[in-house]
Amino acid sequence: MGFGQIQARRLSDDIVTKLEGMILEGTLKAGERLPAERVLAEQFGVSRPSLREAIQKLAAKGLLISRQGGGNYVAESLGSTFSDPLLPLLEDNPEAQRDLLEFRHTLEGSCAFYAAQRATEPDRQRLTEAFAALQNCYSRVGEVSRAEEGAADARFHLAIAEASHNAVLLHTIRGLFDLLKRNVVTNIGGMYAQRTETRDMLMKQHSELYQAIMAGEAQKARAFSDSHIHYVQEVLADVLEESHRVARAQRRQGL
Numbered sequence: 001m002g003f004g005q006i007q008a009r010r011l012s013d014d015i016v017t018k019l020e021g022m023i024l025e026g027t028l029k030a031g032e033r034l035p036a037e038r039v040l041a042e043q044f045g046v047s048r049p050s051l052r053e054a055i056q057k058l059a060a061k062g063l064l065i066s067r068q069g070g071g072n073y074v075a076e077s078l079g080s081t082f083s084d085p086l087l088p089l090l091e092d093n094p095e096a097q098r099d100l101l102e103f104r105h106t107l108e109g110s111c112a113f114y115a116a117q118r119a120t121e122p123d124r125q126r127l128t129e130a131f132a133a134l135q136n137c138y139s140r141v142g143e144v145s146r147a148e149e150g151a152a153d154a155r156f157h158l159a160i161a162e163a164s165h166n167a168v169l170l171h172t173i174r175g176l177f178d179l180l181k182r183n184v185v186t187n188i189g190g191m192y193a194q195r196t197e198t199r200d201m202l203m204k205q206h207s208e209l210y211q212a213i214m215a216g217e218a219q220k221a222r223a224f225s226d227s228h229i230h231y232v233q234e235v236l237a238d239v240l241e242e243s244h245r246v247a248r249a250q251r252r253q254g255l
Contacts, residue, residue: 010050010053011046011047011050012050012051012053012054012057013054013057015044015046015050015051015053015054016054016057016058018044019054019058019063019064020058020063023063023074024167024171025165025167025170026162026167026170026171026174028074029074029174030074030075030076030077030174031073031074031075031076032073032074033071033072033073034055034064034071034072034073034074036071037051037052037055037072055072059072062075062077063075097183097187097236098233098236100179100183101183101229101232101233101236104180104183104229105226105229105230105233107169107172107173108157108160108173108225108229109222109225109226109229110164110166110169110222111157111160111161111163111164111166111169111173111225112160112164112209112212112213112218112221112222112224112225113164113218113219113221113222113225114163114164114165114166114169114218115127115160115161115163115164115213115221116212116213116215116216116217116218116220116221117216117218118163118164118165119163119213119214119216120163123159123162123163124163124214126159126162126163127156127159127160127163127210127213127214128210128214129159130152130155130156130158130159131156131159131206131207131210133152133155133156134149134152134153134155134156134206135203135206135207136152137149137152137153138199138202138203141199146185146188147181147185149184149185149188150181150182150183150184150185150188151181153180153181153184153206154177154180154181154184156206156210157173157180158173158174158177160209160213161173161174163213187232187236191232191235191236195235195238198235201231202228202231205224205227205228205231206228208224209221209224209225209228212224
């Protein structure tokens with residue numbers, strides 16, 4: 001019986017595997033610039049030619065973009081689940097907004113569950129910072145724009161996804177980040193107008209979710225995430241019904 005020779009693995013392949021792992025786990029983000037080749041080669045303990053060869057391989061796969069004189073970047077396209085032209089359509093369509101909330105119900109509940117089980121100390125620190133930023137937005141009524149509040153809300157949920165240590169959940173949330181931001185901005189104006197207690201309710205719900213994750217209570221974290229989305233769905237259903245009533249009244253007035 002004959003045995004084929006074992007091919008020696010190239011050092012550049014090991015570097016490729018390392019960088020791919022960093023992209024997959026979210027350490028390297030879409031659009032992020034890699035450290036200079038000299039610095040990166042020193043950190044990995046490899047030669048610059050081997051590093052360049054690895055970068056060329058990742059560029060050929062579409063994972064990295066090399067810019068002449070400008071360094072190496074993680075491809076921007078890795079961070080976009082929906083194309084820019086599609087975002088306004090999803091943002092402006094009430095049925096699409098409902099679909100997004102249903103999707104968030106499934107996705108964010110799982111993120112919260114696994115974050116409570118798997119969060120490390122650095123994860124908890126990032127989550128604490130994101131939660132503090134969100135609470136700061138809630139406390140500065142009239143000083144913070146909807147866009148700022150929407151971004152803080154989305155970053156809080158992104159921090160939960162990072163703490164879940166599930167690459168698929170993380171990259172899905174990252175890919176939806178702009179859409180989540182727009183969803184919050186679209187929702188909060190109508191919600192605050194519909195129910196005076198909405199701001200206090202959202203503060204309470206996010207606080208309960210944060211505390212459950214920090215305490216490692218996975219089932220509670222999922223339940224709090226679910227109840228948060230259910231509340232948003234409930235208030236937005238009231239907003240939609242109210243708008244229908246107003247539209248009917250205006251049509252009658254025009255008769």
